[in-house]
Amino acid sequence: MIRALAWVLRRDLLLAFRRRGDVANALVFFVIVVSLFPLGVGPEANQLRNMAPGVLWVAALLACMLSLARLFAPDHQDGTLEQMLLAGEPLVVLVMGKVISHWLVSGLPLVLIAPLLGLQFDLPGNALAVLSVSLLLGTPVLSLIGAVGAALTLGVRGSGVLVALLVLPLFVPVLIFGAGSVGAIVAGTGADAHLLLLVGFLALALVLAPWASAAALRIAME
Amino acid sequence: MNWGSWQNFVAMGGYGLYVWGSYIVTLVVLVAEIVSLTMRRRGVIERLAKYYAARRRNHETET
Amino acid sequence: MSTRKRFSWYYFSSPQSFYPLAGALQPWCAALAVLFCGVGLYISFFVAPTDATQGEAYRIIFIHVAAAWMSMFLYLVMGFWSGVGLVLNTRLSSMVATALAPTGALFTFIALWTGALWGKPTWGTWWVWDARLTSELILLFLYIGFIALQGAIDDQRRADKAGAVLALVGVINVPIIYFSVKWWSTLHQGASVSLTSAPTMAKTMLLGMLIMALGFWMYSIAATLARVRCVILERERHTDWVAAEIDGLA
Amino acid sequence: MKPRHKRFVLVGVGIAGLALSATLVLSAFQKNLVFFYTPSQVFAKEAPVGKSFRIGGLVENGSLKREADGVTVQFVVTDTAKSIPVYYRGILPDLFKEGKGVVTEGRLAPDGTFHADEVLAKHDENYMPPAAQEAINEAKANTAAQSLVMPPKGK
Numbered sequence: 001m002i003r004a005l006a007w008v009l010r011r012d013l014l015l016a017f018r019r020r021g022d023v024a025n026a027l028v029f030f031v032i033v034v035s036l037f038p039l040g041v042g043p044e045a046n047q048l049r050n051m052a053p054g055v056l057w058v059a060a061l062l063a064c065m066l067s068l069a070r071l072f073a074p075d076h077q078d079g080t081l082e083q084m085l086l087a088g089e090p091l092v093v094l095v096m097g098k099v100i101s102h103w104l105v106s107g108l109p110l111v112l113i114a115p116l117l118g119l120q121f122d123l124p125g126n127a128l129a130v131l132s133v134s135l136l137l138g139t140p141v142l143s144l145i146g147a148v149g150a151a152l153t154l155g156v157r158g159s160g161v162l163v164a165l166l167v168l169p170l171f172v173p174v175l176i177f178g179a180g181s182v183g184a185i186v187a188g189t190g191a192d193a194h195l196l197l198l199v200g201f202l203a204l205a206l207v208l209a210p211w212a213s214a215a216a217l218r219i220a221m222e
Numbered sequence: 223m224n225w226g227s228w229q230n231f232v233a234m235g236g237y238g239l240y241v242w243g244s245y246i247v248t249l250v251v252l253v254a255e256i257v258s259l260t261m262r263r264r265g266v267i268e269r270l271a272k273y274y275a276a277r278r279r280n281h282e283t284e285t
Numbered sequence: 286m287s288t289r290k291r292f293s294w295y296y297f298s299s300p301q302s303f304y305p306l307a308g309a310l311q312p313w314c315a316a317l318a319v320l321f322c323g324v325g326l327y328i329s330f331f332v333a334p335t336d337a338t339q340g341e342a343y344r345i346i347f348i349h350v351a352a353a354w355m356s357m358f359l360y361l362v363m364g365f366w367s368g369v370g371l372v373l374n375t376r377l378s379s380m381v382a383t384a385l386a387p388t389g390a391l392f393t394f395i396a397l398w399t400g401a402l403w404g405k406p407t408w409g410t411w412w413v414w415d416a417r418l419t420s421e422l423i424l425l426f427l428y429i430g431f432i433a434l435q436g437a438i439d440d441q442r443r444a445d446k447a448g449a450v451l452a453l454v455g456v457i458n459v460p461i462i463y464f465s466v467k468w469w470s471t472l473h474q475g476a477s478v479s480l481t482s483a484p485t486m487a488k489t490m491l492l493g494m495l496i497m498a499l500g501f502w503m504y505s506i507a508a509t510l511a512r513v514r515c516v517i518l519e520r521e522r523h524t525d526w527v528a529a530e531i532d533g534l535a
Numbered sequence: 536m537k538p539r540h541k542r543f544v545l546v547g548v549g550i551a552g553l554a555l556s557a558t559l560v561l562s563a564f565q566k567n568l569v570f571f572y573t574p575s576q577v578f579a580k581e582a583p584v585g586k587s588f589r590i591g592g593l594v595e596n597g598s599l600k601r602e603a604d605g606v607t608v609q610f611v612v613t614d615t616a617k618s619i620p621v622y623y624r625g626i627l628p629d630l631f632k633e634g635k636g637v638v639t640e641g642r643l644a645p646d647g648t649f650h651a652d653e654v655l656a657k658h659d660e661n662y663m664p665p666a667a668q669e670a671i672n673e674a675k676a677n678t679a680a681q682s683l684v685m686p687p688k689g690k
Contacts, residue, residue: 001541050586090541148454152447156437165433166451169426172419187583193563200559207552212454215371219446231330235341240406244345244399248352251391252504259511266518270531273522337668338630338658346662408655409628415570470570470591472638477660486662 008097052121053182107139144209151216314507321500328493359389367449379445384512390428416465630656
């Protein structure tokens, strides 16, 4: 089981490395969207600090959603997915491997670059730390939930818009408590409750999302 | 509950806009659903009737 | 002809035998809906007294609460039949789930709309982003997502199952809506009616609300049955019995 | 591992994850995740600083005052332990009454007063005709009067 997981992970990471451009796109999107806000809203530091958590988190949500199209679709088109279904390993494990690699490729870079972008918004040091932690806990949840949406809309016409419609409402709790944690630390009320909830979401999504994605994949491949 | 007059009933103690706004929109929405269901049923029957007629004609030309 | 034929649930789990049953039940449910809503409206406007704090504005409660209950309840029912369809592979369950979604979405919309119209005169705002209102809005998006997903997939079996997975994932939202007023401090007031404590409403008000809820319930059944009959005809058009049925109607 | 064992491991991991998640979510709810803060929380410095937030509580009886300009109002929000004076320019909602619930959004000034941008009335889940309300108020007043006249035994 571990071996199957490692195999999928290695393969997907290798593929992602070969298609560096695609990976960079999501990151560049994130950076540009976040950087547009100070330009659009004006340089007033207090206002920027107040909106920073929301802007950073919404941009992360959108960036994650954009990269969902790459999660299953290429493997679906070239038939690899079908091979995986027949491989005899539990599909859940394969899905987990793909989700982890999706997060490593599209979620982790956001986590790493977010503190830098936070500086544009004049966030204080402790808020930058909480921002990183909240994204570190939250982006895997986005990848996990996103996998369900991506699997459900696999090969469906207009899947791009549809995936947004399905997945964004489910992202809302992560957005609220992710952005809330940074907002709380900026306001001096402590972010531990928010972060605890994010960990709770992560555990819940880790348990439920791979099953749901696997079921959705099976349905899509029938 | 005795409203006394028609005006009092419509006014709803000054909240007429909100109360009637709720009830009328609810009514409109439900009636719209009923109408759309009726039309859907009629449409389905019409479409299927045509479909069967066409199928029968095809059968006749084949045989 | 044997009159002692045993009643069997399996008998009615086939679309062919459910279609006439739905047709027979539907007018009764519709009639009951008209009756309950009529009595409910009469109680709401002519029997229930003015509220001590809210005056007449509180009369929105009679449709607001009933619609909100139905929005959550219909989602649970939809999730249940989706699950049954997914596990047991029964076509009829999936059709029922499909037929429930639009009515559920409508009641969610009504709950949100009447809530806004109730909130403005009492709280002083149309909308706040508190836990109750936000999670109810997400419920509306879930219904719309379910309908859109099923509409986008051409293969019927796949549409049913994909919708079922989405419906089941979304079920998690229903307890969040219900308990949100307990878990968080919200602007929205707590539940007036619950299983664990006595209702905190005057008797006639409560009666009006419950009867309206019954009316909406009957309405939902009638609308769902009507829709499921259309769905059955569309999906079973290749069968002989549908051909005979249409011949009889046209 | 046999497939049966694999499934067993996966289900076990799943149940452990669910339990963990339930524990975390429930313990998070013990902390302050709130739509509004109570005056006590504000005094305990749990409320945000330098940012607008909401406080909720009851409007203290007899605290509502209108300034000479007619649009600025002043009242005190209390949770019976602590109270905060609030200033607000604008129209109050119909249900805003002394002794009733209120949620108000604004900023805390350095002098401890709250300058509100928005005032919302929070009503409870009790619905009753005016006569019943009066009866309850009377009953409350009676018990209050009795407890004034006769202090509880043992004190």
